[in-house]
Amino acid sequence: MYLSDSNTDSAQSTTEIVGPFTEMVQQTSSFVWEILAANTPRDLHWRVILLTVTIAILIWLIRGGHGSKGVDGRERKAGLPEFLLPRAIYTHVSARVDVWLWVTERVLRPFWAVGLFAIVGPATEQTVIGSLQWIFGATPALQSNLAWMLLYSLVIVLCYDLVFYATHYTMHKVPALWAIHKIHHSAEVLTPLTRYREHFVAGPIWATGSALSFGFAGGIFAYLFDGGITAATLFNVGFFALLFGFNGSFRHYHVQFHYPPWLSKWLQSPAMHHVHHSYLQQHWDANFAAITSIWDRMFGTIYIPEKDEYTPWGIGPDTQDQYRSYWQNTVGPFRDWYRMITRGASPQAGAEVKQGEPGS
Ligand SMILES: [Zn+2]
């Protein structure tokens, strides 16, 4: 349903780029490409915004004006316009920098995106199919049904989320990568556009993760169904895109959307990401996943916040001054890398790595 003509063209050109394969591999290459094209995080969609605003209004009504946070990360009572679109947040320098970082990333994206998706996705998928054929023999050519389609949706979400978790965890723990990801965390206020606030060199890293995870899940199911589970794509796009689109936007919105505790143990509530953006030490290294809470629970990084928990956003008073303007955020990683190279693992370079402490 989200697939446009250009995506279909890309799918065909992908097949040409990867060269002469068996019919099955050709089918599954374009199948994986379609999944990638349909699920790659896209910019704010009006349906996602409408859903976000509707839920925010419901929270405002139910909580009698409470439930949103100000620039300082503290909950406060507000009238509806201020609750939905607080002036102090949307005129904040951080929100303006979000826009320019997003523009920069989008301008540079075409230089790497097509090549990366055309190579990493199909190569992963072919490797998985080839390995499965080598281990288990020819495809069992199963017939798809609703139960399989549901399982496929679940596997693709879990795969994506695990790779996202691993990528995100690494970005926090490896100083050279934290230098890049810090730009996402230097946001002092959260707006739905903060979701896309990343340094431009982070784009290929996240995209490689997406391509690997979709290629992996796609390869398994293409092998099992001889490519014949393509029909599940439509179902899957709706299921995944809604979950991903909605979660991604709302978790960077200043309104707190908590799930009941039992649900938070399975799915990341948007409020859980407010914690991820907090610079308080008790909130470091928590809630790394994008969709589910399963991996955070499994690896001991889950943090379910209290109602109205104080979450001051940003990288903290010590270094925030160095990461305020567009220019500071753009050159920041290069400056950090330069320091790391010239000073080695000096204490000063390490001090800037907020989450770099062992056992933190
Ligand atoms: Zn992070």
Ligand SMILES: [Zn+2]
């Ligand atoms: Zn975030």
